[in-house]
Amino acid sequence: MTANALRSTPLADAHRALGARMVDFAGWEMPLHYGSQLEEHRAVRSAAGVFDVSHMLALDVEGGGAQAFLRRLLANDIARLKTPGQALYSCLLNEAGGILDDLIAYWRGESRFRLVLNAGTAEKDCAWILSQREDASVRISPRRDLAILAVQGPRAREKTWEALPRTRAATRTIGYFHSAEVDGMLIARTGYTGEDGFEILLPAEVAAGAWNSLLKAGVAPAGLGARDTLRLEGGMNLYGQDMDETVTPYECGLAWTVALGEPRAFIGRQAVEAKAPTRERRGLVLIDKGVMRSHQQVRCAAGAGEITSGGFSPTLNRSIALARLPRAAGAEEAEVEVRGNWLRAKVVEPPFVRHGKVLVNL
Amino acid sequence: MTTPRELKYTKSHEWVKAEPDGTVTVGITFHAQEQLGDVVFIQPPEVGRRLKQGDECAVIESVKAAADLYAPVSGEVVAVNQEVSDKPERVNQDPYAAWMFRLKPSAPAELETLLDAAGYEKVAAEDKH
Numbered sequence: 001m002t003a004n005a006l007r008s009t010p011l012a013d014a015h016r017a018l019g020a021r022m023v024d025f026a027g028w029e030m031p032l033h034y035g036s037q038l039e040e041h042r043a044v045r046s047a048a049g050v051f052d053v054s055h056m057l058a059l060d061v062e063g064g065g066a067q068a069f070l071r072r073l074l075a076n077d078i079a080r081l082k083t084p085g086q087a088l089y090s091c092l093l094n095e096a097g098g099i100l101d102d103l104i105a106y107w108r109g110e111s112r113f114r115l116v117l118n119a120g121t122a123e124k125d126c127a128w129i130l131s132q133r134e135d136a137s138v139r140i141s142p143r144r145d146l147a148i149l150a151v152q153g154p155r156a157r158e159k160t161w162e163a164l165p166r167t168r169a170a171t172r173t174i175g176y177f178h179s180a181e182v183d184g185m186l187i188a189r190t191g192y193t194g195e196d197g198f199e200i201l202l203p204a205e206v207a208a209g210a211w212n213s214l215l216k217a218g219v220a221p222a223g224l225g226a227r228d229t230l231r232l233e234g235g236m237n238l239y240g241q242d243m244d245e246t247v248t249p250y251e252c253g254l255a256w257t258v259a260l261g262e263p264r265a266f267i268g269r270q271a272v273e274a275k276a277p278t279r280e281r282r283g284l285v286l287i288d289k290g291v292m293r294s295h296q297q298v299r300c301a302a303g304a305g306e307i308t309s310g311g312f313s314p315t316l317n318r319s320i321a322l323a324r325l326p327r328a329a330g331a332e333e334a335e336v337e338v339r340g341n342w343l344r345a346k347v348v349e350p351p352f353v354r355h356g357k358v359l360v361n362l
Numbered sequence: 363m364t365t366p367r368e369l370k371y372t373k374s375h376e377w378v379k380a381e382p383d384g385t386v387t388v389g390i391t392f393h394a395q396e397q398l399g400d401v402v403f404i405q406p407p408e409v410g411r412r413l414k415q416g417d418e419c420a421v422i423e424s425v426k427a428a429a430d431l432y433a434p435v436s437g438e439v440v441a442v443n444q445e446v447s448d449k450p451e452r453v454n455q456d457p458y459a460a461w462m463f464r465l466k467p468s469a470p471a472e473l474e475t476l477l478d479a480a481g482y483e484k485v486a487a488e489d490k491h
Contacts, residue, residue, distance in 0.1 A: 032399075033399070036400055036454065037399060037400055037425055038400040038402075038425065038451070225399065225425060225426075229425065289403055289405065290403065290423065291402065291403065291423045291428065311425065312402045312403075312423075312425050339421070339428060
């Protein structure tokens, strides 16, 4: 019996046909893996994998007042974007400076912008954004008619062109954090894995065809399990674990996403400028055998903290984690309470892995 | 995958194999490894440890979660499978071949209290989620 039936993406049947283990993620039935999340992780690091991330929500913000609205709404400055197609990573803050969500905003040219919101926060974000709009001429449109595929890995772009040849001309030369539109698809050189690749927003009715073409070109289907281990290695936060409304970007390693250089009034600015942060985000690599997980306690010379996200790193072959610790320059060692035992960990600066390479000293 | 008929089982998803020399080897079932996902660490009991039936004796860490193993029968740990400890993915690849530790039972009658394959299949079916 299902009281609240799970939502499905246009690719749900395709995942089941591949034997995916389906799980509930934010009210959506999503593939956790297709057999082995470790294998899918390695496929992305070494070649190419494709993720169905259609549970995320594209939200179009358009009209003459759109840029001014987004300059007020987002902690990062949308006016920094100089080229149509360029993308911006930003936090969405509340009046207290707490993080409502993190998102990518694409400037599509002229007065058209597209935000991509996390699945678990989409409804909350939309309600918030609508409530903050003062200029009624700004059009805000949720795009549930779009599916989203993330093709990631050193061979991802090449495989995308092989599978979808008509995308090649428009996207061959776009740089990181830029996008192009072709055939009704928005193709961005962005991702959540620390590898090169594309995120493709496309009409739902053509998603299955594109997915099948990518698989035929040899791209491995990859699920949410691999997505999590990849982004953790890449030092990327997960909303709801590494950040939430009770913390500011400064406590999550995201100071670089808050644009204070100009006298721009944005929601949360006064709050973040008023209080100096006492905690910061650090990376941990476990020295002893075991796996670090969310909420485990951490102690170090500067005091006590906790793991926000932990897991096993296939590339490092040991456990890694993101943690919120008291601010302390030069902290090198910590202990983590794992299942009743204090285990030794090395304190590092994320990311742990980028473009297949280990970046931390083990 | 069918549940091997010649093995015995516990409600906590361990399998037990009676070896010709009177010892028993212990591993986890196909169902257990499927629920856990990719296994990344195994912490077996130390050789020499004396266990009572039901004692927590080992830990398996997967990408998803940590799971405790319980001694299926009372006895002394006489060996640990180093190959599986070194390559935990063997548990996912071949769960019924990937024994983790070997026990010398101190109360052989306890083996009769274990589930047979049919009995375990019922347990596994109820546990599916």
